Amino acid sequence: MTGYQEILTDPSYRGQIVVMTQPHIGNYGVRAEVAESRRIWVEGFIARRWTRRPSGVAPEQGLIPYLLEQQVPALEGIDTRALVRHLRRHGALRGVMTSERLEELPALAEELARFPTMAGRALVDEVTCEAPFTVAPAGERRARLALYDFGAKSNIVRSLTERGAEVTVLPARTPAGECARLGVDGVVLSNGPGDPEPLVEIVATVAEIVQSGLPLFGICLGHQLLGLAMGARTFKLKFGHHGANQPVQDLTTGAISITSQNHGFAVDPESLPEGSRATHRNLNDDTLEGFELVGKPVFAAQYHPEAAPGPHDASPLFDRFLAAL
């Protein structure tokens, strides 16, 4: 119910209008250090009520000036629950936010119909970094990792570096060979926006990395790309999984994690090839939440172990990956 700044700055939201279900948004303002990337990515932001003046510990800026500064259209005062219910019934939709009069609606609807849907859009190229860069570990270096940036949240980097990894962040279309030349101990595939299917070239890269035998950990879009690289199928969920209260069960231990999620596509567990197996499922709708290559240090999670926003229940996945190197 909190975490609006993290959501705004999560590159996975590229191309999306986000409607918040919690009525009061902006209560504790924004702080530069909380941002999950260099800018706001959502295309439009809707809540029942914006807080004009923030409270809380040392806010640097109010939410409204923050949105204005980055020229993000925002809307308040509508029946957000009605909108959410509409989306639940019809699935994720393309939308228009407008200050035009109602008479203009037919023209807007026409324009909207020409707008591309999420399926088939390769948004990764719009959010990835331009050039590789390296982040030093906190304390002694325990490992060296490459992170493919498909729209990575900074808390993935932070979660790795604070566990002693030196992280080299790579642009999304870095060839596998270039990655191999870095001599890293393992590769992390980040989260990112949109449909994984059009990312054919990246899927091929992932397949190459798997074949090289390097330990690999995929998160969210990274999970889907790994799935495709292994020959599995992905499909579009009706309205996806969003929010910080998604229950995920570890199929081995039965343990439940409350996880942060934001994805519109999923890997079909039926299509997982031999040699791999499902490791996690969503307790709400039984969709696949994680899988691994049996006997290999290669696994992926559809949810966000880095949280930000959301509960920290899944953060042990990072420990598991570092231990597997």
Next chain:
Amino acid sequence: MAKRTDLRSILILGSGPIVIGQACEFDYSGTQACRALRDEGLRVILVNSNPATIMTDPEFADATYIEPLTPRIVEKIIEKERPDALLPTVGGQTGINLAIALDEAGVLERLGVEVLGADIEALKLGEDRQLFKEAMEEIGLEVPKSGYASNLEEARAIAAELGFPLIARPSFTLGGEGGGVVYNRDELREIVATSLHASPTQRVLLEQSVLGWKEYELEVVRDTADNVVVVCSVENFDAMGVHTGDSITVAPQQTLSDREYQEMRDDAFRVIRRVGVATGGSNIQFGVDPATGRRVVIEMNPRVSRSSALASKATGYPIAKIAALLAIGYTLDEIPNDITGKTFAAFEPTLDYTVVKIPRWAFEKFPETPPTLGTAMKSVGEVMAIGGTFSEALLKGLAALELDGDMAVRERRMADPVRLRRRLATPNWERLFAVFAALRQGWTVDEVSALTHIDPWFLREIETILNVEAQLSCWDLDSVPEEWLRRGRETGLTDSRMAKLLGASSGELASRLAALGIHRVYKRVDTCAAEFPATTPYLYSTWGQEDESEPTTARKVMILGSGPNRIGQGIEFDYCCVHAAYQLSAMGFETLMVNCNPETVSTDYDTSDRLYFEPLTLEHVLAVVEREKPEGVIVQLGGQTPLNLAQGLAAAGVQILGTSPDAIDLAEDRRRFGALLTEEGIAQPEHGTATSMEEALEVAAKIGYPVMVRPSYVLGGRAMAICYDEASLRRDGALATAAAGGHPILLDRFLDDAVELDLDLIADGERAVVGGILQHIEEAGIHSGDSAAVMPPMKATAEQLDRMRDIGRRLALRLGVVGLMNIQFAIHEGEVYVIEVNPRASRTVPFIAKAVGVSLVKIAVQVMAGRTLEEIGFTREPPVLTVAVKEAVFPFRRFAGVDPILGPEMKSTGEVMGLSPHFGAAFAKATLAAGDKLPTSGRAFLSVHDRDKEALVPVARRLCELGFELVATAPSET
């Protein structure tokens, strides 16, 4: 993991009588637990001394013991029933203390009873501050610094180290009793003396104060597989220093960032794991420094609590039910979510609305005690309100409180700046009104926040309300722009408030709003912010574009609940409303419940078919009626609250089921009713009404002293007094006039030395059948709610009882009562007088129902639905099964400086029942259950008013015979 197969029978401990700090939320939790476990095929054995609870109804347990909750008695029950396990975590502090006592006495081990939920060590860790503090430090969590002192010297040393202010918490006293805040050396000396006296171990914990810090609570649930979820986060509007039971609270938390909140969540998980609550719910409280975000753990309750009841109602996640299922081995992923029907209990509810809880106090009943709030809880009840935004929920909550008089008057009393400053700086029950007053007078949010430590976020939302009000008051209804009407509705102003600001009638405003398409809509509480469809209609009103109530076309009846608990109107009425829902449902009606009390069984989503969590005001109730169009509305089961709405509902064309509003008015109107009694030749004390002091004195002179004086249209004997002479009438009459608020005050000749009786009956318009007669043990003049009472009556002759039955039947038929009616009689010098008639369910209904083994409410409801008593087969007064004694429980220990003398103004918060074939044993049990020990030897102190001396002689003689030594004050020594 799955349900354990080795458990066959489980003992559940209730929480006993309603007291401050432990109210009907434990009927809610116990009832849920009993139901859940029985549904699982387990044999449930229940012990509770409170007859007014739903859980003690025969259908909720396989064996129900209405017995005192003492270790000795529970031990006997365990010996007889030999349960496999004990579930102590749904019965409040009482359940926990009993479990610990039974363990320490070796009973549980000897009889092989396993403790479910939290083991004894965990329970102790939650209770013992020293152990808890050590445990927290062990897992690296910060707690306020503190030290124990056994004398003043040690206390001073601690104070020197920690600095003032300090919180003093005497060891082993309950609910903060005997402790308080210490600001300086003088107060330290004082409080150390009282604390050491109060503490059985003569130790007092002096804790570094985090006064003014923000206070949060997390409701956490854990299962046997170590899965943990947060059900709800709660932020206290009032900062640290006010007991959370006395704080206005808000869910979800509003002013923590995600990082801060997630860290708090991590801490909460570490706490529940370290304390070792194996399964079930816990409440964990944190303090947060608003300047730095530094966080300390304040305490944890390893059990279902008042906060869990609130969290359950706020989210739709039934914590007590789930805790019971977890205790028998289920894991969270195996328990379905009733609201969605598709998902499971393994998730964290998310709220797309805002919830506000406001406590209800009873300071007006205890004028001798200062109305300030501190670390010891003083409220007697609470309301919860659900709104889209905080301001909407807050305003709904204020409407739901049913305070006498209007806000403007309360605010005006704060006009004086010195008084206002004091009212802001010292927490007190009217501080919210002081906040409104200050902001309205132009104080800045920062100024108010600095004095109150209330987070500026909340204050700005209140400021928004005031701005909208100020804007609306600039216009009239014809000229006001649509924009401002919309804003008014969005802010949550009631129609009546908006109409007043615009100088229009509510009706005129309503038609303008309707014309503009500004509708009140109903939304569902669904645990998941609309991610999944909600199959359970748990609804609240707000503004918006879409209504989700989806009313059916079934035959339906609406039941109006009793609102917040207060002295004089409590759990008894919730019991009645719940029974009505069950009965109507059994008769094939769809049931609609309207209530705003989160502690109750009636506000469980599965008690009625459709639950409207709304204030019980005419505006809110009529709006639901309009939407649902029920066949009829039941107003006679929720106490005075719905009865007060009867006229307004009838005027709006709503069908009232049962006794007609006119008959209700006839019984309430002293003049009309007096004339009726005279006409029927029924004796009543001489009486009169007065609107001024002169008139009152005149009336009193005419009817003769002593007189009983009281305001009309009030609850629980509010401002009622017995005046023996003109001087006392001048004093008490003035108080009554003030409390009457414009209505006349009533004067009755007080029948000295009389015996009072309560009679409850059911009538169908043709026939009236007595349900039971209860005789008061204290003499007339003590409020019926405060007096101990016995069934069957011990001190009335058969002729007198028959006379009462006859009067009862005649009055019921004459008034046209359809449903329940209660009559209070007095026998004075052999003559039967009618003192009062209530054409509704009375406080005594659950007690009588349990003494005769017949659910009077279920019969009454059938009558209201149109069946005759003959058809139902209830044509004869049921026999009393055994001697049943009621004893009242009082909150005097919580109110410093209050004289624990009983009178016509009700002061008790709850009651217990003692059952035995013999009066003596039943009385002893009731006394024991009420928490008093009856001494069997020692010294008795006698002191009475001169006029009562005669009556004292036989009492003194009897005490002497029993071997008591007597002492008396000088004038009484004769």
